[in-house]
Amino acid sequence: MIFSRFFRRQTQPEPKIEAGLRKSRRGIFRDIAALFERSEIDEELYDDLEALLIQADLGVETTLALLDNLRQRVRREGIKDPAEAREALRDEMVAQLEEATRNRKVKIYQRGVPFVTLVVGVNGTGKTTTIAKLARYHQDQGRSVMLVAGDTFRAAAIDQLKVWGERLGVPVISHAPGADPGAVVFDGMQAAFNRGIDILLIDTAGRLHTKYNLMEELKKIRRVIQRHVPEAPQEVLLVIDATTGQNGLVQARMFTEAAGVTDIAIAKLDGTAKGGIAFAIARELGTPISYVGTGEKVTDLAEFDPETYVDALFFGDDEEA
Amino acid sequence: MFEALTDRLTDVFQRIGRKGRLTEQDVDEALREVRRALLEADVNYRVVKDFIAAVREQAIGEDVLRSLTPAQQVISIVHKELVRVLGSERVPLTWASQPPTVILLVGLQGSGKTTHVAKLGHHLRGEGRQPLLVAADIYRPAAVEQLRTLGRQHDLPVYDEGTQAKPVEIVKHAIKLARERRLDPVIVDTAGRLQIDERMMQELEEIKAAVRPSEILLVADAMTGQEAVSVAEEFHRRLQLTGLILTKMDGDARGGAALSIRSVVGVPIKFIGTGERVDALEPFYPERLATRILGMGDVLSLIEKAQQQISQEESERLQEKVLTGTFNLEDFLNQLQQIKRMGPLTQLLEMLPGVGQALRQQQVQISDDEYKHIEAIILSMTPEERRHPDIINFSRRRRIARGSGTSMAEVNQLLSQFKQMQRVMAQLGDMAGVGRRRGGLRGLLGGGNPLAGLGDGGLDALMGQGMVPGGMPPGPSARHPTAQRPKPKAGKKAKKHKKKRH
Numbered sequence: 001m002i003f004s005r006f007f008r009r010q011t012q013p014e015p016k017i018e019a020g021l022r023k024s025r026r027g028i029f030r031d032i033a034a035l036f037e038r039s040e041i042d043e044e045l046y047d048d049l050e051a052l053l054i055q056a057d058l059g060v061e062t063t064l065a066l067l068d069n070l071r072q073r074v075r076r077e078g079i080k081d082p083a084e085a086r087e088a089l090r091d092e093m094v095a096q097l098e099e100a101t102r103n104r105k106v107k108i109y110q111r112g113v114p115f116v117t118l119v120v121g122v123n124g125t126g127k128t129t130t131i132a133k134l135a136r137y138h139q140d141q142g143r144s145v146m147l148v149a150g151d152t153f154r155a156a157a158i159d160q161l162k163v164w165g166e167r168l169g170v171p172v173i174s175h176a177p178g179a180d181p182g183a184v185v186f187d188g189m190q191a192a193f194n195r196g197i198d199i200l201l202i203d204t205a206g207r208l209h210t211k212y213n214l215m216e217e218l219k220k221i222r223r224v225i226q227r228h229v230p231e232a233p234q235e236v237l238l239v240i241d242a243t244t245g246q247n248g249l250v251q252a253r254m255f256t257e258a259a260g261v262t263d264i265a266i267a268k269l270d271g272t273a274k275g276g277i278a279f280a281i282a283r284e285l286g287t288p289i290s291y292v293g294t295g296e297k298v299t300d301l302a303e304f305d306p307e308t309y310v311d312a313l314f315f316g317d318d319e320e321a
Numbered sequence: 322m323f324e325a326l327t328d329r330l331t332d333v334f335q336r337i338g339r340k341g342r343l344t345e346q347d348v349d350e351a352l353r354e355v356r357r358a359l360l361e362a363d364v365n366y367r368v369v370k371d372f373i374a375a376v377r378e379q380a381i382g383e384d385v386l387r388s389l390t391p392a393q394q395v396i397s398i399v400h401k402e403l404v405r406v407l408g409s410e411r412v413p414l415t416w417a418s419q420p421p422t423v424i425l426l427v428g429l430q431g432s433g434k435t436t437h438v439a440k441l442g443h444h445l446r447g448e449g450r451q452p453l454l455v456a457a458d459i460y461r462p463a464a465v466e467q468l469r470t471l472g473r474q475h476d477l478p479v480y481d482e483g484t485q486a487k488p489v490e491i492v493k494h495a496i497k498l499a500r501e502r503r504l505d506p507v508i509v510d511t512a513g514r515l516q517i518d519e520r521m522m523q524e525l526e527e528i529k530a531a532v533r534p535s536e537i538l539l540v541a542d543a544m545t546g547q548e549a550v551s552v553a554e555e556f557h558r559r560l561q562l563t564g565l566i567l568t569k570m571d572g573d574a575r576g577g578a579a580l581s582i583r584s585v586v587g588v589p590i591k592f593i594g595t596g597e598r599v600d601a602l603e604p605f606y607p608e609r610l611a612t613r614i615l616g617m618g619d620v621l622s623l624i625e626k627a628q629q630q631i632s633q634e635e636s637e638r639l640q641e642k643v644l645t646g647t648f649n650l651e652d653f654l655n656q657l658q659q660i661k662r663m664g665p666l667t668q669l670l671e672m673l674p675g676v677g678q679a680l681r682q683q684q685v686q687i688s689d690d691e692y693k694h695i696e697a698i699i700l701s702m703t704p705e706e707r708r709h710p711d712i713i714n715f716s717r718r719r720r721i722a723r724g725s726g727t728s729m730a731e732v733n734q735l736l737s738q739f740k741q742m743q744r745v746m747a748q749l750g751d752m753a754g755v756g757r758r759r760g761g762l763r764g765l766l767g768g769g770n771p772l773a774g775l776g777d778g779g780l781d782a783l784m785g786q787g788m789v790p791g792g793m794p795p796g797p798s799a800r801h802p803t804a805q806r807p808k809p810k811a812g813k814k815a816k817k818h819k820k821k822r823h
Contacts, residue, residue, distance in 0.1 A: 055366045057546035060357050123569060123597070124431025124542065128462075153597075155474070156467035163462035177470075208572040241431060245363030245546025247574040268430065271515040273548045 028056070028274065029316035036086040041074060045082065049089070056274035056314070059246050062283050066092055090315055093279065097289065097306035100282035104290060105262060107234065109143065114192040114200040116225055116232040120218060120259050121239040122251055123206030126267035128157065130239050130293055131201045132164035133301035139168065143198035148188030149174035150181045150221065151205040161203055168298070171195075181205065181217065182224045189228040202233070209254035218259040236262045237290070240277065242269045248277035252285055263290035266304075270295045274313055348380045351395045362577035362614045365550045368584050376402050396615065403611035407580060411604060412589035415563065417535045421453070421496060421505040426566070427525060427556060428540035430513030433568035435464060437540055437594055438510040439471035440602040441566075444592075445506060446477065453504040455495040456481035457488040457528070458512040468510055475599050478504065488512070489527050496532055509534070516555035529560055538564045538591060541578060549578035550585050557586040568594035571601065575614050650707040650739060654699045657692060697725035698735055710736055 035048050046067055053063040069092045070085070079085055109115050117134065119127050128151070135145045147165055149172055151157035158174045165172035173188040185202055192200040204221065207214035225232045238261040240248050255261050266275050269292050278289050292309070294300045352373050359369045380398050416422045424441065426434045435458065442452040454477055458464040465481045472479035480495040492509055499507045511528070514521035529537065539553060539562050556562055567579050570593045579590055590605040642648040699707060701724035706713050713721070713736060722729045 051366055054360055055547045057363075057548070060360050122544070122572065124433060126431060154467070155470035156463040159466045160461070160463035208569065210571070210573050241542075241544075243429065243542075243545050243548045243552070245544060245549075245574070245578065246361055247363070247544040247572070248546075250573060251544075268515075271429075271517060271548070272551055273546075277546065 027272070028052075028314065032086075032314060033316075036082040038082055041079065041082055041085050045085070046071070053276065057245055057248075057276035057280075059249070059277070059280045062096075062276075062280040065283065066096065066279070086315075090310060093310045093314065094306045096279055097282050097309060100286045100288045101304070101306055102288075103286050104288035109198060111198075112196065113229060114146075114189070114197050114232070115234050116189070116192075116200045116202065116229065117235040117237055118202045118204065118218075118221065118225065118233040118259065119237045119239060120204050120255055120261070121206060122208050123154075125206070125239045125241040125244075126293060127151075127206065127239045128160050128164070128203055129296075130237070130265050130267055130291070130301070131161070131203050132168065132298050133293060134201055134237075134291070135164070135168050135170050135199075136298045137301055138199045139170070144196070145170045145199045145201065146188065146192050146195070146197040147172045148185055148200065148202040150184055150188075150202050152177055152179045152181050152184060153205040157203070157205065164298075182220050185221050185224045186227075189225060193228065209251050209258075215254065215258035218255075222259060234262075236260050237265055238263070238287075239265045239267050240281075242266050242273040242275040242277075243271065244277050246277070246280070249280050249284055252281045252287055256285065256287060261287060263288055265289075265291040265293060267293035269293060269313075270300070275309075278309070345381050348377055348395070352377055352380070355395070355399050358615060359577060359580075362575035362616070363544075363546050363549070363581075364577035364614065365547055365581035365585070368550070368581045371584070372402065372406065372580075400608075400611050400615065403580065403614060404607045406584050407607035407610055408583060408589050409607060411606075412564065412591060414591065415535045416506075420503075421499040421507045422536070423492075423496060423532050423534035424506050424508045424536040424538065425511060425525075425528065425534040425560075426509065426538050426540050427511050427560065427562075428513065429515065429542070429552060430461070432513065432540045432542045433566075433594055434458070434513060434540045435467050435471070435510050436597065437566055437568060437592075437602070438468060438508050439475060439477065440594065440599055441592070442472075442477045442508050443475055443599045444602050445508075450506060451504050452477060453495060453499045453502075453507050454479045455492055455507060455509040457491050458510050459484040459486070459488060459491075460512045464510070464512070471599070488524055489531050492528050492532050506535075516552050522555075522559050525560055536563045537561065538566050539582070539588075540566045540568060541582060543567050543569045543576040543578060543593075544572065544574040545578040547581075550581045553582040553586050557588070562586060562588045564588050564591040566590075566592045566594060567605070571595045575616060576610055577614050579610060580614060648743060650699055650702065650710055651704070653739065654696065654707070657696060657699075694725070694727055694731065695735060698722075698727055698732055701725040710739060 031052060035045065035052065038045065049067060049070075050063055053066065054060065058066070066089075070089050073079070073088050073092070074085055077088075079088060107115070119131055119134075121127050131147060135147060138145050145168075147161055147170055149158040149161045151161070152175060155177070158177060162172050162174065171191075173184065173191050175184045175187070181204065188200060188202060191197070202221070202225075204218065205214075207218075209215065222233065222236075236259050238252060238255045238259075240251060244251070252261065252264065264278075264281065264287050266278055266289060269275055275292075281287055282289065289304045289309075292302050292304055294302060355376070356369055356373050359372065360366065364372070376399055379402065380395060414422075414424070426438055426441070428434050438454050442454050445452050454468055454472055456465040456468040456479060458468075465484060469479050469481060471477070480491070480498055482491045482494065488511070492507075495509070496507055499505060509528070511525060512521060514525075516522070528534075537560050539556050541549060541553070545552070553562070553565075565579070565582055565588055567576060567590055570576060582588075583590060590607075590610075593603050593605050593610075595601045595603055642652055698721060701721045702713070706717065706721075718729055718732050718736075722732045725732075
């Protein structure tokens with residue numbers, strides 16, 4: 001595995017996050033454990049699993065596909081023990097996410113060429129906060145970071161990013177509210193070159209994927225970026241709220257079409273949301289999930305790891321199971 | 322991917338074959354599809370279970386009405402039940418006997434609280450009130466600044482004490498100020514929080530205890546999945562919510578979360594947010610949301626929009642003209658301008674069942690600029706020419722083209738298509754004969770239109786018209802939505818039109 005374990009960041013492990021998350025998830029851990037505490041694998045087990053997975057926002061199709069795989073495996077391998085079936089389900093869930101994770105491109109950070117991350121998403125998913133966390137993450141790796149306030153539309157979005165910039169001690173390139181986002185991005189690109197910045201994080205206005213003009217605007221922003229660095233943006237990060245339901249799939253599809261999404265960040269995983277839409281997206285689109293946001297602190301960002309994700313959200317540790 | 326529920330149900334019943342009465346098995350098979358549609362719309366699993374049980378009871382043993390297919394009948398029962406659960410009556414805001422009335426907006430981060438504080442203020446000012454907005458979210462960076470900015474932009478007073486004061490104190494002071502200045506209501510923006518965040522929930526309880534708000538509205542994102550229920554349950558347990566604002570309904574989320582919240586905590590849905598603009602706040606209509614949850618478009622909203630713009634008299638006059646073949650370019654121009662007042666074309670088309678989906682799939686974009694060209698051409702004609710297009714000869718055409726800044730070809734196209742349209746209308750008139758006066762949209766939208774006849778019968782008409790396999794409205798025009806209107810140019814694919822927001 002090339003990246004770090006899910007809830008342990010490379011630079012400074014924070015077991016606190018894990019503990020906090022655990023607490024909010026005791027319920028589902030117990031539910032799942034209880035499901036498999038039966039003497040045999042029967043239809044009722046599958047029905048109960050279906051209910052559970054759908055309630056975790058995996059969606060009907062993904063749930064049925066997952067359970068199909070499980071049934072086949074139980075039959076093929078002659079599994080009789082429910083505890084073994086539990087392991088099989090866990091494996092299937094991990095496998096589904098891993099397939100998409102393999103599509104993740106290796107990030108190449110070059111000296112002298114800014115690594116550009118364009119952050120996109122619908123309104124209110126946590127783009128700006130994710131940017132702050134990403135900035136901190138790169139800073140911890142010893143890279144220089146600059147932010148671009150590309151959300152010139154929402155009231156005070158620029159101020160919000162500037163507050164983060166100040167807290168983190170990173171420069172923020174901004175124009176006046178209502179300015180053309182393409183122009184801000186242009187300035188940001190130029191500034192990143194001039195100052196020899198390693199990482200350029202571009203914030204964009206939240207937009208519903210059904211708004212044609214706004215999706216076109218993203219294409220324009222991409223073109224502006226490419227004028228400076230043809231291979232940029234090296235990362236187009238779609239931020240999805242962990243509480244999102246089946247619409248998350250449509251979001252992922254539409255943003256990929258318009259902006260060429262390369263990675264997905266699941267934000268707000270610190271609640272009781274199961275983030276099941278990640279499975280649906282991985283299955284349908286194969287877009288890799290790369291980051292998860294797990295709290296309100298600027299350090300609450302982790303690289304994504306399928307196994308840890310599945311365990312942390314569904315199965316818990318053995319003691320809990 | 323997603324097929325319209327109606328198509329799936331039609332398939333089910335075709336397999337079963339037509340019978341005079343729905344048997345238990347028929348119903349169960351149909352309800353499996355309904356169940357799936359509801360789950361795909363993010364209705365909570367538990368809620369779906371109860372809902373299906375209720376519908377099943379009603380559906381079994383129902384006689385199949387002669388005018389309806391079994392599919393339509395099941396949908397009709399489902400739709401009715403959905404409307405019932407969503408709340409058949411609109412519940413207005415509660416006002417305090419002693420002003421000011423305090424309205425608290427609460428909810429998860431990113432659901433749209435701050436924006437909706439401003440929208441609600443704007444909306445209530447439109448009703449003659451003088452609201453005061455209060456910035457009590459001191460935690461999210463620049464949240465206070467955001468509300469200040471919104472207040473400045475829309476000329477609504479905002480009370481804030483920066484980010485150092487305690488939210489409870491801020492709200493108390495705001496109410497004192499409102500009393501002095503006779504501002505009413507006081508609309509409070511609170512910090513976004515997770516329902517499991519103990520400290521933050523306590524803060525809300527403190528505010529509630531200190532100021533006794535008349536309304537505590539949960540602001541919920543229409544895109545929320547299964548979690549909606551636990552969020553709403555917890556907020557309700559701690560604060561006793563009085564209502565719900567469902568936001569981001571301008572997207573394509575089906576909004577099943579609303580049904581979940583409504584059936585679990587029982588509070589009424591008071592408003593829906595339909596855009597980022599301050600006026601994008603609408604009252605809630607259960608029938609429409611029911612239709613949307615079932616994936617059947619928002620025809621009712623469209624009808625209402627049309628009805629708002631077109632007076633009954635006007636539409637009857639136009640209908641008469643259409644049916645008698647005396648419809649001329651002047652009437653046409655009038656119609657164009659009326660349609661334009663209803664909002665951007667794409668937005669209107671999105672409301673048609675199946676069309677929104679098809680538009681997105683085929684990447685068809687309808688440009689509102691095309692309107693402008695047609696308008697310019699007609700406006701460059703003399704009144705005489707508009708009434709009698711036949712007199713437009715070569716030199717008149719050249720003058721019109723020059724005057725409208727278009728080309729002769731465009732003028733020719735408009736004229737020839739208008740002629741064609743007149744022919745269709747004349748045929749329609751022959752067919753319709755006497756006694757088909759129904760008013761509403763028929764006059765507005767002309768022949769071959771899926772909306773024709775919808776004005777007079779809500780869902781029944783919808784089912785008669787929009788339920789052909791494929792989920793597309795009938796008629797050859799379905800592929801090119803622009804052709805559905807009495808508009809002489811065919812829809813252009815993927816035509817770009819850049820417009821700034823607003």
